[in-house]
Amino acid sequence: MCGIVGYLGKREAFPILIKGLRRLEYRGYDSAGVALINEAGGLNVYKTKGKVDNLVEYTSDKDKTGTIGIAHTRWATHGEPSAVNAHPHYSQSHNLAIIHNGIIENYADLKGKLIEKGVEFKSDTDTEVVVQLVEYIMNKKQLDLLTAVQVALYQVIGAYAIAIIDKRDPLQIIAARKQSPLVVGIGDGEFFLGSDASPIIEYTDKVVYLEDGNIAVLRLDKNRSENSGMELKVVSILGEEQELTVKKVDIDLGQIEKGGYPHFMLKEIFEQPECLTNCMRGRINVEADHVTLSALIDYRRQLLSAKRVLIVACGTSWHAGLIGKQLIESFCRIPVEVEYASEFRYRNPVVTKDDVVIAISQSGETADTLAAIQLAKERGAFIYGICNAIGSSIPRATDTGTYIHVGPEIGVASTKAFTGQVTVLTMFALALAEAKGTMARDEYIKVVKGLSEVPELIREVLKSNEKVADLARTFTYAHNFLYLGRGFSYPVALEGALKLKEISYIHAEGYPAAEMKHGPIALIDSDMPVVVIATHNTMYEKVLSNIQEIKARKGRVIALVTKGDDKIAKIADEVIELPDVQECLEPLVATVPLQLLSYYVAVCKGKDVDQPRNLAKSVTVE
Numbered sequence: 001m002c003g004i005v006g007y008l009g010k011r012e013a014f015p016i017l018i019k020g021l022r023r024l025e026y027r028g029y030d031s032a033g034v035a036l037i038n039e040a041g042g043l044n045v046y047k048t049k050g051k052v053d054n055l056v057e058y059t060s061d062k063d064k065t066g067t068i069g070i071a072h073t074r075w076a077t078h079g080e081p082s083a084v085n086a087h088p089h090y091s092q093s094h095n096l097a098i099i100h101n102g103i104i105e106n107y108a109d110l111k112g113k114l115i116e117k118g119v120e121f122k123s124d125t126d127t128e129v130v131v132q133l134v135e136y137i138m139n140k141k142q143l144d145l146l147t148a149v150q151v152a153l154y155q156v157i158g159a160y161a162i163a164i165i166d167k168r169d170p171l172q173i174i175a176a177r178k179q180s181p182l183v184v185g186i187g188d189g190e191f192f193l194g195s196d197a198s199p200i201i202e203y204t205d206k207v208v209y210l211e212d213g214n215i216a217v218l219r220l221d222k223n224r225s226e227n228s229g230m231e232l233k234v235v236s237i238l239g240e241e242q243e244l245t246v247k248k249v250d251i252d253l254g255q256i257e258k259g260g261y262p263h264f265m266l267k268e269i270f271e272q273p274e275c276l277t278n279c280m281r282g283r284i285n286v287e288a289d290h291v292t293l294s295a296l297i298d299y300r301r302q303l304l305s306a307k308r309v310l311i312v313a314c315g316t317s318w319h320a321g322l323i324g325k326q327l328i329e330s331f332c333r334i335p336v337e338v339e340y341a342s343e344f345r346y347r348n349p350v351v352t353k354d355d356v357v358i359a360i361s362q363s364g365e366t367a368d369t370l371a372a373i374q375l376a377k378e379r380g381a382f383i384y385g386i387c388n389a390i391g392s393s394i395p396r397a398t399d400t401g402t403y404i405h406v407g408p409e410i411g412v413a414s415t416k417a418f419t420g421q422v423t424v425l426t427m428f429a430l431a432l433a434e435a436k437g438t439m440a441r442d443e444y445i446k447v448v449k450g451l452s453e454v455p456e457l458i459r460e461v462l463k464s465n466e467k468v469a470d471l472a473r474t475f476t477y478a479h480n481f482l483y484l485g486r487g488f489s490y491p492v493a494l495e496g497a498l499k500l501k502e503i504s505y506i507h508a509e510g511y512p513a514a515e516m517k518h519g520p521i522a523l524i525d526s527d528m529p530v531v532v533i534a535t536h537n538t539m540y541e542k543v544l545s546n547i548q549e550i551k552a553r554k555g556r557v558i559a560l561v562t563k564g565d566d567k568i569a570k571i572a573d574e575v576i577e578l579p580d581v582q583e584c585l586e587p588l589v590a591t592v593p594l595q596l597l598s599y600y601v602a603v604c605k606g607k608d609v610d611q612p613r614n615l616a617k618s619v620t621v622e
């Protein structure tokens with residue numbers, strides 16, 4: 001939610017900041033802005049409504065010089081998306097500029113007090129209050145910027161990642177975080193700052209992930225030559241110096257670029273075979289018929305003694321959790337509950353030390369999921385994380401976990417992360433079942449082998465790309481879609497519907513196929529496309545009857561069937577074939593054509609596939 005970039009060094013900051021904003025645009029894109037201190041000591045702030053492209057156009061004839069700057073791409077919380085509410089925000093004197101990601105909960109209170117003291121506000125944002133407060137404290141108490149930031153943050157309630165610059169001191173950026181991510185990149189005589197490492201990796205692989213409650217001072221001393229005159233200091237809000245751990249980031253640039261595809265989403269759909277191979281690498285050994293997850297070796301006792309598993313997640317990750325429930329219950333015979341993290345955290349749930357909580361999150365930063373983890377921890381549960389973003393907040397808050405290793409996901413609509421999460425959940429359920437002895441050996445071997453073949457099966461499904469693209473054109477007229485599935489296919493139906501509404505803005509609902517008769521059937525007429533996952537599994541005959549019911553009401557059926565099925569082909573309007581796969585692995589294969597369907601419908605409708613309106617990839621506000 002909101003992207004933050006900063007640069008302090010010897011190069012012109014503007015191009016680096018703009019490139020960084022483009023990499024972070026997935027975090028929000030309703031306005032963008034930049035602040036630069038030029039050679040003459042002027043602090044220039046430029047901001048526009050809309051995407052980074054608008055900012056570039058707007059600044060074409062402006063002074064963009066300066067070797068220090070901060071920049072921001074916004075996902076609005078307080079104040080409508082507009083140039084005035086865009087970041088950076090000046091302080092009243094225009095000496096300071098700030099960018100912020102998060103929410104300041106007591107901003108109204110602080111703002112009221114500052115107005116009483118004569119401070120004038122320009123925007124409706126919660127952010128402006130921080131920079132005004134910092135300046136007020138600096139002036140009133142004659143404090144330096146760092147101390148004023150400490151004093152101000154002590155009064156601030158909420159979540160934030162901020163960066164502040166002062167035109168009187170063009171060799172310093174002050175950055176701070178609480179519940180919103182922030183990474184400092186250390187180059188040769190230059191510092192970078194980012195909400196994640198993606199704007200940094202092009203320049204350096206040395207990073208420091210700031211911890212919650214820490215303030216970083218990025219400083220250059222042009223008169224000092226040792227260590228290129230760089231000084232990075234991290235302190236707590238109370239001023240205690242903190243230890244620094246410099247880490248090496250292991251992301252290659254190709255992973256965060258489109259690589260010839262028109263959109264990140266399409267690239268990420270097509271990457272899935274390779275991503276899932278990476279996800280299973282070193283974990284599945286087909287020759288030995290074995291799954292090894294280090295978490296289950298290191299924390300065997302805690303995981304094996306679970307009396308119940310609670311899965312907490314949001315959005316697409318929650319759908320992966322629904323599949324995880326079926327896998328764990330059927331392989332391990334432990335009861336599993338799946339909760340929306342946002343509901344779980346506020347409803348005083350029953351959680352005990354006998355529970356294992358699985359937190360699933362692509363970004364590793366979702367505020368509700370983090371809060372659910374904290375609550376479960378306080379009640380003594382053991383926390384296992386399934387995340388993609390390495391070093392993000394959720395993996396750091398959990399007791400152990402497994403990374404899905406599918407590489408950075410940039411398209412806002414999650415695709416490869418979902419199949420990666422389901423792959424890890426399958427491996428987790430298998431490994432736990434083996435350790436508990438709850439699964440027959442031949443069944444275990446069959447699933448391990450089947451899982452290892454999934455990347456190849458997805459490659460086969462991707463061959464239907466052209467067909468799905470054609471089919472999508474036929475259905476762009478629709479205002480509503482229904483998605484139906486049963487058993488393992490029900491969460492797939494939910495995920496298919498979510499993908500469609502996220503990027504094409506067509507209303508879509510996922511339903512368990514048998515529930516159709518209790519309501520959704522009333523919606524069916526000749527305009528209503530119904531996507532039915534009707535593969536050859538234990539539910540086949542029942543789903544076939546559902547298709548008959550839809551056709552009897554003139555609904556238009558798009559059926560996902562097992563290759564060679566001619567029964568459904570005769571009654572459905574459109575058929576997409578899937579390779580034959582074990583029922584428990586079907587979600588990994590059946591999701592892919594639904595991702596393609598939503599992608600092509602959105603493309604046909606001319607929608608912004610990678611950056612759909614109102615959404616953001618990383619939701620760091622509750």
Ligand code: G6P
Nearest residue numbers: 314315316317361362363366414
């Ligand atoms: C946002 C994203 C979704 C994602 C959800 C949960 O809404 O747009 O794609 O599924 O957050 O995110 P997480 O990073 O926790 O998986």
